[in-house]
Amino acid sequence: MAKKRKERFEVQESETIEDCLDRMKAEGYQPIRRMEKPIFKEEPMNSTKEYVPIRQQIIFEGILIESER
Template structure:
């Protein structure tokens, strides 16, 4: 089975960015883009809905190294 040319890697809850980059490297990918998305939580205050940022989701898009193809 051949690998995809581009793959997305999410930084897991108990993982550092450095560990995620090492995981990418061990699978044969090089990071080409960093994607950050805020995660919101809906809270009701005095019958008004508020969306409060809770955490940040970090993902890296990786490109397959030429020698791995």
């Protein structure tokens, strides 16, 4: 099966950014873009709800390395 030209890789909670980059390289991709999204938790406050940030989700977009095509 042919690999996709672009692929997204999410940094898992149990790995470091370096681990994710190593995983990308092992699969034949090089990073071209880094995206970060805040993850919020909903907490009730009196009669309203408040959204509290709990962590950042980091996603790398990778492109297939030329020799892997």
